Amino acid sequence: MKNKKLNLAIFGLALLAPFALYPVFLMKVLCFALFACAFNLLLGFAGLLSFGHAIFLGTGAYVTGYLMLTYSITPEIGIVAGVIVSALVGLVYGKLAVKREGIYFAMVTLALAQLMFFFYLQAPFTGGEDGLQGVPRGALFGLIDLTDNMVMYYFVLAIFVIGFLLIYRTVHSPFGQVLKAIRENEPRAISLGYKVNQYKLLAFVLSAALAGLAGSTKALVFQLASLNDVHWFMSGEVVLMTLLGGMGTIWGPVLGAVTIVGLQNFLASGPLANYIHVVMGVVFILCVLAFRNGLVGELQRLVKKNF
Amino acid sequence: MLHGYALGAVMATFLGINLFGLFGQLLVGLINGSFYALLALGLAIIFGLLKIINFSQGALYMLGAFTAWMALEYLQINYWWALFLVPLTVGAFGILLERFLIRPIANEDHLYSLLLTFGVALILQGLFTDWFGSSGLPYAIPEELKGGTKLPFMYLPNYRAWIIIFSLTVCAATWFMIEKTKLGAYLRAGTENPQLMQAFGINVPLIVTLTYGFGVGLAGLAGVLAAPVYSVSPEMGSNILIVVFAIVVIGGMGSIGGAILTGLAMGIIEGLTKYFYPEASNTVIFLVMVLVLLVKPSGMFGKEA
Numbered sequence: 001m002k003n004k005k006l007n008l009a010i011f012g013l014a015l016l017a018p019f020a021l022y023p024v025f026l027m028k029v030l031c032f033a034l035f036a037c038a039f040n041l042l043l044g045f046a047g048l049l050s051f052g053h054a055i056f057l058g059t060g061a062y063v064t065g066y067l068m069l070t071y072s073i074t075p076e077i078g079i080v081a082g083v084i085v086s087a088l089v090g091l092v093y094g095k096l097a098v099k100r101e102g103i104y105f106a107m108v109t110l111a112l113a114q115l116m117f118f119f120y121l122q123a124p125f126t127g128g129e130d131g132l133q134g135v136p137r138g139a140l141f142g143l144i145d146l147t148d149n150m151v152m153y154y155f156v157l158a159i160f161v162i163g164f165l166l167i168y169r170t171v172h173s174p175f176g177q178v179l180k181a182i183r184e185n186e187p188r189a190i191s192l193g194y195k196v197n198q199y200k201l202l203a204f205v206l207s208a209a210l211a212g213l214a215g216s217t218k219a220l221v222f223q224l225a226s227l228n229d230v231h232w233f234m235s236g237e238v239v240l241m242t243l244l245g246g247m248g249t250i251w252g253p254v255l256g257a258v259t260i261v262g263l264q265n266f267l268a269s270g271p272l273a274n275y276i277h278v279v280m281g282v283v284f285i286l287c288v289l290a291f292r293n294g295l296v297g298e299l300q301r302l303v304k305k306n307f
Numbered sequence: 308m309l310h311g312y313a314l315g316a317v318m319a320t321f322l323g324i325n326l327f328g329l330f331g332q333l334l335v336g337l338i339n340g341s342f343y344a345l346l347a348l349g350l351a352i353i354f355g356l357l358k359i360i361n362f363s364q365g366a367l368y369m370l371g372a373f374t375a376w377m378a379l380e381y382l383q384i385n386y387w388w389a390l391f392l393v394p395l396t397v398g399a400f401g402i403l404l405e406r407f408l409i410r411p412i413a414n415e416d417h418l419y420s421l422l423l424t425f426g427v428a429l430i431l432q433g434l435f436t437d438w439f440g441s442s443g444l445p446y447a448i449p450e451e452l453k454g455g456t457k458l459p460f461m462y463l464p465n466y467r468a469w470i471i472i473f474s475l476t477v478c479a480a481t482w483f484m485i486e487k488t489k490l491g492a493y494l495r496a497g498t499e500n501p502q503l504m505q506a507f508g509i510n511v512p513l514i515v516t517l518t519y520g521f522g523v524g525l526a527g528l529a530g531v532l533a534a535p536v537y538s539v540s541p542e543m544g545s546n547i548l549i550v551v552f553a554i555v556v557i558g559g560m561g562s563i564g565g566a567i568l569t570g571l572a573m574g575i576i577e578g579l580t581k582y583f584y585p586e587a588s589n590t591v592i593f594l595v596m597v598l599v600l601l602v603k604p605s606g607m608f609g610k611e612a
Contacts, residue, residue, distance in 0.1 A: 049418050096597060099604040103360045103421055104556060108600065111553035115593035122586065232549065236425060243422065277433030284426025288412060288419050 010251075014157055023149040024221065029261045030160045031218040036241040036253030037167050038210035043239070044248035045171055046203045047183030050097070051106040052113025053238050056086045056208040058120065058230030060215030065132040065225035066125050075138040075146060079159075079216040086212020087205055089116070094204030098197045101186075110232065117230050131226030135219055152221065159217050163210050168250060170206065179203055233277075240280060243287045246294025255295050329582050330461040336578015337571070338467055338536065341474035342529050344570030346551045347558065348478055349525035351566035352485070355498045356518045359409070359420040360555075364526050365548025366428035371397050371530020372539045373435055376446050386449035389531050397527025398520040405519040410512070428545070435541040443538025470532050477528065478567045485563050494518060553596040559606025569607060 017026050035057055042048045060082035068078045097108045120126045127133070137146040146152045170176050178199050182189045190196050219225045228234060237260065245256025260280075267276050287294070293301065346364055353361045374393045378384035384392065404427065412419050448466045455464040485491035497504050497514050505511045537543055551570070558569030573592050581588040599606060 049421070096600045099600050100556070103417060106418070106421060107360065107552040107556050108596070110549055111556060111593050111596055114549045114553075115590050115597075118589040118593075122589075232545065236429065239422065239425075274437045275433060277429050277436070281426040281429030281431075281433060284429065285408065285423055288423040288426065289408065292415070292419065 011161070018150055018153045023153040025261075025265060027149075027153055027156045027221045028218075029258055030156050031214050031221060032238075032241065032261050033254040033257035034160050034163045034217070035211055035214035036238050036245065036257045037164060038207045038214060039238045040242045040247055040249075040253040041167050041170065041210070042203055042207040043242055044252070045176060045183065046179040046200060048098075048200060048204070049103075049106045049239070050109040050204070050207075050235075051239070052093075052109035052111075052116075052232070052235050053207075053211055054230050054232065054234035055093075055113040055116045056090055056211035057215035057218070057234065057238075058225070058227075059086045059089050059116070060212030060217075061219035061225035061229045062120065062126055062132065063212075064216035065135040065219040068135050068138060068220070069132060073138070074142050075140055075155075075220055078138070078220070079213065082216030082219075083209050083212045086215065087209035090205045090208020090212075091201075094201045094208070098200045098204065110235070113230070113232065113235060117227070117232070120230050121227060126225070126227075129227065131224060131228075132219075133224055135223040135225065137220050137223065146220070156217055156221060159213065163213055164254075167210065171250065175199070175202070237280070240284055240287070242294075244283060244291075244294055246296035246298075246300075249294065249296040249300070252294050252296040259295070326460050329579075330458075332578045332582040333575065334461065334463065334467060334578070335581065336575045338470050338574070339577055340571040340574015341471050342533060342547065342570075343551055343554055343574050344478050344567045345474050345525055345529040345532075346547065347554050347566040347570040348481060348563065349522040349529075350551065350555055351560050351563055352481070352525075353519055353522035354560045355563075356494065356515050357405075357409070357413075357420075359417050359424070360552075361519075361522065362421055362424035362548070363404070363427040363431065364424075364523070364551070365544030365546075366431040367397055367401065367523050367526040367544070368530045368533070368547065369435065369541060369544030370400070370431055371527030372446070372534045372537075372543060373439070373530075374527070375531040375534045376444055376539045379446065386531075386535070390528070393531045394524040394528040397530070398524030401523030402516055402520040404523075405516050409519070410516075428548075432541050432545060439541065441541055443540035443543075446534035446539055448535045466535060470536065474529070474532060475571075477525070481525070482563050482567065550592055553592050555606075556596050557592075557599045557606060559608045562608045565606075565608025 035053075038056075039050070039053050042050055042053075060079075063085045064075075064078040064082035067073055067081055068075065093109065093112050096112065097105055100108050121128060137152060139145045140155060144151060144155075146155060171179075178189065178194055181192075182194070182196050182199060186196060215225075215229060218229070241256035241260045242253045243256070244259060245254065246252030260283075263279070263283075264276060267273060267279060272279065291298065346368060350361060350364055353359065353364075371393050374396055375386070375389040378389050378393070379386070408423055408427070409420055412423065452466040452469050455462050456468070457463075485494055493504070493509060493514060497509075497511055497518075501511050504514075533543070550573075554569050554573050555566065557573065558565045560566070573595065576595065577588055577591055580591040587594070
């Protein structure tokens with residue numbers, strides 16, 4: 001009951017936020033929050049560390065960006081197409097990656113992502129180093145013009161809420177319970193008769209599709225799809241957001257994304273602008289050494305101890 | 308000799324293949340392969356004892372190249388001294404890293420140490436990008452290794468021959484040390500069963516630290532070797548590391564020799580691709596990885612699934 005109130009309070013805050021803060025910044029936060037939640041589904045609940053998740057973000061962005069630029073389609077179709085292609089890439093990559101475990105899984109996903117990175121670098125439809133610029137936002141269902149940032153914000157918020165609820169449902173479904181069982185003790189899950197690799201694969205595809213959703217939306221927000229979205233650094237960033245916020249918690253990745261995007265914005269305008277990567281690295285090390293439960297994990301511990 | 312060259316000219320376009328170009332790319336492939344082998348070897352040694360993947364291996368390779376560059380620029384320490392001193396410096400840096408950052412979390416899930424070393428890589432790359440910019444710096448080939456040798460099908464620059472010979476010697480010596488000496492036996496025993504080793508009165512934490520230092524020192528050495536052929540740039544490490552990860556997946560971490568052989572073989576395959584189908588030269592190693600995952604998921608020399 002208490003949690004329900006908290007969730008509603010956060011949602012109310014999100015509804016009012018664009019009146020106090022710059023909407024584009026908020027939309028960036030929402031896109032990354034969705035990306036991190038999708039990633040957390042894999043790392044936090046299935047225990048799989050994918051180090052190439054940017055590829056799904058970028059695939060969504062490129063597909064939506066390309067379709068919106070080339071054909072005069074409406075944004076919802078562009079987004080659906082981006083999600084479908086991301087899910088397909090996720091299916092292929094997932095099938096390969098779930099063959100290995102632990103750190104090998106991380107290395108395989110990173111290497112597969114680099115393969116795709118070079119593909120996007122050389123492919124004729126991605127605009128190479130320049131990326132796809134001037135992607136039109138279009139009109140939702142052909143009716144609601146998304147050019148205005150305020151209108152766009154509520155559209156992005158709606159997408160985030162849909163994605164978030166889907167993840168919430170997944171985690172609390174029997175499927176989610178099996179994922180957690182695999183995370184805690186894989187041999188036991190196998191001996192109980194679960195086809196572990198199929199569960200992992202489904203989680204991977206779902207996570208890839210949602211990361212694609214975040215990417216497609218991001219391409220519309222910034223009207224841009226570029227190599228940054230598929231670079232390994234982006235994959236590292238989403239790991240950091242999840243780790244900092246608290247992996248395996250529902251709100252952790254959201255809080256992590258808010259913190260990291262906020263921190264980056266703050267640093268970009270200050271004297272430390274050139275040191276963003278260094279600061280990220282330091283946060284990484286601090287999280288691992290002293291803070292493995294993340295912000296939400298630590299908060300939960302404090303609440304449990306004191307209330 | 309004249310006869311040899313005439314024959315060479317006839318052979319030069321044997322079966323429609325430009326042999327000069329082919330051998331040129333093979334040489335490039337062998338050189339890249341030497342670096343892959345050195346880095347994969349370092350990763351495999353560290354993995355053997357610590358069971359972690361050192362994500363900062365690429366950044367430490369970059370650190371090696373930059374240390375050599377700075378030593379020459381600011382302290383007039385020449386290439387040969389750098390070849391000796393830089394691996395020690397980078398190794399010492401690695402020892403500090405292991406002692407103060409990695410050891411405290413040695414008992415946690417190994418994914419955490421992967422993330423930790425990734426953080427270290429971000430810091431190093433970020434610092435060097437800020438200090439030296441992201442465009443590369445030149446490092447002159449040492450006087451003694453300038454020039455080259457004319458072979459029937461190609462011109463072989465001396466420095467490139469040196470890279471291949473030297474790195475293969477280092478790889479072979481390391482292999483010998485680990486597989487055939489008493490010190491190596493300790494190391495292998497520590498890999499098998501650290502508790503039992505400890506019970507025999509061997510200081511396992513010390514061996515772990517030194518092993519990490521050695522593995523990292525190999526990356527530093529590769530960095531010095533690379534400085535005169537590739538430009539010294541902050542991104543040189545991250546690009547090569549991802550390729551080396553693919554190589555590690557292909558070869559498996561099971562054996563030291565496997566890491567070396569796979570590294571070399573992938574360099575050569577990459578070189579050949581550069582000649583026959585240059586568009587795929589960036590991706591061919593990753594494609595081989597996909598193939599290996601399909602056919603033999605545990606890797607060519609892997610012991611575990």
